[in-house]
Structure formats: C-alpha cells, structure tokens
Amino acid sequence: MATRAAPHLKQDGGENGQGRDATRTHRCGVCDKVFSCKSKLNRHMRAHTGEMPYECGECGKRCTQLINLKTHMRSHTGDNPHACGTCLKVFMSASRLNIHMRIHTGEKPYMCDKCGRQFRQHNSLKIHMKTHTSDKPYRCDKCGKQCRQLGSLREHMRTHTDERPYRCERCDKRFRQASTLRVHKRTHSDEILPVAISTDPKAVRTRVDVKAPCSTLDHHRVSDMSLTNMATGAGSHLKQGEGEDGQDFPCTHKCSYCDKELRSKSELNRHLRTHTGERPYRCVECGKRFSRQFHLKTHMRTHTGENPYKCEHCNKGFSQSGVLKTHMLTHTGENPYRCEECSKQFTTLSSLKSHVRTHTGEKPYRCEECSRQFTTLSDLKRHMRTHTGEKPYTCEACCKQFSDLGNLKRHIRTHTGEKPYKCEECSRRFSELGHLKKHMRTHTGKKPHKCEECSRQFRELGSLKKHIRTHTGDKPYERE
Incomplete structure (x- = not known):
C-alpha cells in the first residue's frame, strides 16, 4: 500500500533489507526531505501541492492540517x-x-x-x-x-x-x-x-x-x-x-x-x-x-536630568545618542545635507527638509483652532500652547514658566552666566546662537536684509524695519 500511495513518495528500506523495519524512512520526491512516517510525508507534500483540505466554517480559511484548523477555531471561540x-x-x-x-x-x-x-x-x-x-x-x-x-x-x-x-x-x-x-x-x-x-x-x-x-x-x-x-x-x-x-x-x-x-x-x-x-x-x-x-x-530623562551621552570635545551631555552625533558636527564643521536651490548646507536631513519648504512654500501642519499653517510639526506644537496657555517648562531657580524648552534653556543662562557660543575671529562669547550670528556679520560685512524701496541693506532685521518707517511715515511709538 505504501509504495502505491502516490508517485511522488520514495521509500528507503531499513538495515539488512528488513521489510517493515522501524528505521524505514519516507523521502519527498520534490525536495528530498526525509520523514519518519508516511503521514508526516503526506502533510509535507501539501507544502508543494498547495492542498488545504481543512476549511473553517466561520470565515472560510483553509488549513493543511487538522491540528492547525483546531487551533485556528480558537480565534473565533x-x-x-x-x-x-x-x-x-x-x-x-x-x-x-x-x-x-x-x-x-x-x-x-x-x-x-x-x-x-x-x-x-x-x-x-x-x-x-x-x-x-x-x-x-x-x-x-x-x-x-x-x-x-x-x-x-x-x-x-x-x-x-x-x-x-x-x-x-x-x-x-x-x-x-x-x-x-x-x-x-x-x-x-x-x-x-x-x-x-x-x-x-x-x-x-x-x-x-x-x-x-x-x-x-x-x-x-x-x-x-x-x-x-x-x-x-x-x-x-x-x-x-x-x-x-x-x-x-x-x-x-x-x-x-x-x-x-x-x-x-x-x-x-x-x-x-x-x-x-x-x-x-x-x-x-x-x-x-x-x-x-x-x-x-x-523622555524620562527630561525629568531625571540624566544625560548619559557626553561630547568628547566640550563635555556637553545629551539624553540621546542621535542628538550627540548631530552635535559633533558642530565641532567638525561637517554639513552633509545640501539644498539644491540655494546651496545652503545642514547637519541633519530633517533640517534640510524643513528648509526646502521655505522655497516651496509648503506648510503641511495646520492649527485646528485658527487655521494657521506651519512648515514643521514642532512649530505647530509650540503654537498650540498659545491657545492652551500651557507652559510645561519651569525654571528651578526662579519658578518662571515657559511654553518652549529652548526659551527655558536660554533663560537659565541668565542665572548661570553661561555663554557657550564663541566668535572664532575675536573670541567674544554669547549666550545665544542668534546673537553670535548677528555679531559675525560685523566681521564678514554681510547685510542680508534689503529695503525694497531704496535697495539699502542692513545687518539686522530690526534695523531694516526701523528704516522702512522713513518711507512709510509710520510712527508707532509716538506719544499721544
């Protein structure tokens, strides 16, 4: 019976040619895998033929083995x-x-x-x-x-x-x-x-x-x-x-x-x-x-103050390894991500993507309260606090609260006197990166803010705004 069961079944006899020896194996004619009994070989053959004889009466799913169907039925019961x-x-x-x-x-x-x-x-x-x-x-x-x-x-x-x-x-x-x-x-x-x-x-x-x-x-x-x-x-x-x-x-x-x-x-x-x-x-x-x-x-490190990742150059600590890697680029000067429109370079891909939106005008993040749109999700989250009044960041020194973590960090420097940003030209130090960038223009002579009326250029946006009032005649601070 075993040899007549199917053309794809191969039988190997036991030692010394014994007919029904316990060591007899059943070999698959497709992949040569060997099984100890005929029933296991028959189940295995369904992997080649795709046969699934057992059907679930609830959802119609079919299984190759009865035990699989019984287990599947438990998903319904x-x-x-x-x-x-x-x-x-x-x-x-x-x-x-x-x-x-x-x-x-x-x-x-x-x-x-x-x-x-x-x-x-x-x-x-x-x-x-x-x-x-x-x-x-x-x-x-x-x-x-x-x-x-x-x-x-x-x-x-x-x-x-x-x-x-x-x-x-x-x-x-x-x-x-x-x-x-x-x-x-x-x-x-x-x-x-x-x-x-x-x-x-x-x-x-x-x-x-x-x-x-x-x-x-x-x-x-x-x-x-x-x-x-x-x-x-x-x-x-x-x-x-x-x-x-x-x-x-x-x-x-x-x-x-x-x-x-x-x-x-x-x-x-x-x-x-x-x-x-x-x-x-x-x-x-x-x-x-x-x-x-x-x-x-x-996130828990924002509560515990733990910063396990230390910079080898300045000993500054970070809560995430990825943030440390990005910080290291400020020491090496490496900016691997380049904007194809204006050639400006960035340390992270996310910064480049956000910057590209300044060219495309894309603002995918929309405030449900006032419909104002933003280029980044973080900008939207900060904006939402103007509606909720939430100020989750508290200064431990004076208990002043802030809606933005960056504002808190800048504020803390007024207590510590820390000025981490140094000018490479004259060694003058600043508490904020924006102040350093403005200062650098005194060395480079760069004046990025241009008046559309007379083409006069300025180093700072505030100076340009004051100048524009000479054209418009606007006097917002005049006493009544």
Whole structure:
C-alpha cells in the first residue's frame, strides 16, 4: 500500500533489507526531505501541492492540517488554554507559548550564518535568509508582484479579488486581514491598560498600573493587553500561519493599512501605531503618552536630568545618542545635507527638509483652532500652547514658566552666566546662537536684509524695519 500511495513518495528500506523495519524512512520526491512516517510525508507534500483540505466554517480559511484548523477555531471561540506563568498572557497553542517564553528568557537559538543575527523562531531565520538572497519565489498572476512568502501572496491576491473574509460583529464592517479587524475592534473600546515608568535613572522599568479601570475586563482581555504584549508587539497585529506539527511562523510583515512591508513583527507592531494612534506607554510624571517604550525612557530623562551621552570635545551631555552625533558636527564643521536651490548646507536631513519648504512654500501642519499653517510639526506644537496657555517648562531657580524648552534653556543662562557660543575671529562669547550670528556679520560685512524701496541693506532685521518707517511715515511709538 505504501509504495502505491502516490508517485511522488520514495521509500528507503531499513538495515539488512528488513521489510517493515522501524528505521524505514519516507523521502519527498520534490525536495528530498526525509520523514519518519508516511503521514508526516503526506502533510509535507501539501507544502508543494498547495492542498488545504481543512476549511473553517466561520470565515472560510483553509488549513493543511487538522491540528492547525483546531487551533485556528480558537480565534473565533476566544479559547486560549495555554497561559504564561510569568506575565499571565494566554495563547491558543502550546507552540506559541513556547516561543513567547523566549521573550522572558532572552533565548534566541537560531543564528544567521551570514550576518550573525539571532532569532527566537526557526522560520523567522528562514525568512531573514531571503534578505541575503533577495529570493521572492511567489509571483502574482494578475500584476506580477513577487513575494517572499506564500502567505504574503495570498493576502496580496485579495487586493485583486476584494475578498474580505473577516467581519466585525459590532458594526458588520469587513476586512481583508484578521490583523486589520483586531485593530478595528479597538475603535469600539476606549479601555487601554496604562503603563507607569520608574523615575530612577539607574533602573527605568515598566509595570502594570493596578489602579487602572480594568476590573470590568475578563482574564483574556487583560492578558491580551498585558505589558509583555505591548512591549514586544507579540502577535496583536501579526498575520501568522502554522507549520508542520502545529508550529507557528510569521507569514508576512505587511501593514494592513498602507501595504508597507516591515522586516520583523516588532517593527510592524510599532508601525501600526502610526495608523491607530495607540500610545500604550505613559509617563507617570507628566502624563505624556508614547507609542514606543524607548521613547518613554528617553523622555524620562527630561525629568531625571540624566544625560548619559557626553561630547568628547566640550563635555556637553545629551539624553540621546542621535542628538550627540548631530552635535559633533558642530565641532567638525561637517554639513552633509545640501539644498539644491540655494546651496545652503545642514547637519541633519530633517533640517534640510524643513528648509526646502521655505522655497516651496509648503506648510503641511495646520492649527485646528485658527487655521494657521506651519512648515514643521514642532512649530505647530509650540503654537498650540498659545491657545492652551500651557507652559510645561519651569525654571528651578526662579519658578518662571515657559511654553518652549529652548526659551527655558536660554533663560537659565541668565542665572548661570553661561555663554557657550564663541566668535572664532575675536573670541567674544554669547549666550545665544542668534546673537553670535548677528555679531559675525560685523566681521564678514554681510547685510542680508534689503529695503525694497531704496535697495539699502542692513545687518539686522530690526534695523531694516526701523528704516522702512522713513518711507512709510509710520510712527508707532509716538506719544499721544
């Protein structure tokens, strides 16, 4: 019977030609992979033939194995029988729990022999290896798009067929992917599990706020929104499939909203928050919320005053390594980003992009209160404080409050007497960069402000404004 089962089955006999020896193996005729029993070989062959004989009666999803279908059915019933003993997060299958446990242990047993990167799952390593080969074996017959994984191709095909198998029970809205439905369901619930952060700079840690309004949530709901889930991005937005013997593997890391492809499931989860607006990490000092734990840790340094990144040249401290790198360019004089319009150079790409808008006139950020528009998001945020009256920055010396951090830093120098900006020509020092720039014009003779009436030029904008009044006759400070 075994030899007549199918033409693609190859059998290897045991030692000494024994007929039904326990060492008999079953070899795949397509890829030569060897299995210990015929049933495993039959399941494996479906990976080549694409056969999926088990169909879900709820959503129509098809599976290659019965155990995969049973596990999938729990996504409809809500049954999560496997619980993590560390964080109480629950899972539909034992294999997912085993993989999750590596988050707590830090175990990453699978290493890439090309770049040394390590992974918690074997299939994550397989997917990663394709980034070295650029192999995309799955091709769409409609538009020719190629995908690294079969699951990615199947989800892509729904953009052509407009198939939407996942339905919201609250509003009847339908979606192409289960992950999109999960994100959508949050629009029907306002409950978020807050996260608190210790202010101790030596041990910034996360903990679940037990005073949060979670008493109405059932055990599964609390576990789904547990800190581990938020911190690692485990599973909530990921499109996953299951392999042989019930093992799980990530099928795709594509965004359900904009089709952007991400390299890992953690990157996908972080990216999805740009669409959902979810900010699960909250500062206990000021209540500000963040989409990433790393951003919260960095923000906490504004409260603790910690500046772990020191400049080798001037010993100035910074809360972020990226800010230190940008600062270092002020010592080297390097300005790698150049404007094609006016040839002005900048130390950062973001500064160049903001500058280019002065040429294009683009102001993409709009105030909802007064409709005023701004070239940068930071300018809009500062402007919004003129409506709210918010002044979050306080001077510790005199308790004066400011709406802008830069204004506070300049003010503090009136107490310390610090003048960090030095003229290279005459060694005169200034407390503000703008004052140094104005002073430098006395050496260069540059007069950038020109009168449109008589073409007279001035070093400072204030001088030009005074001059213009000689043409207009305006006397704004005349006594009544």
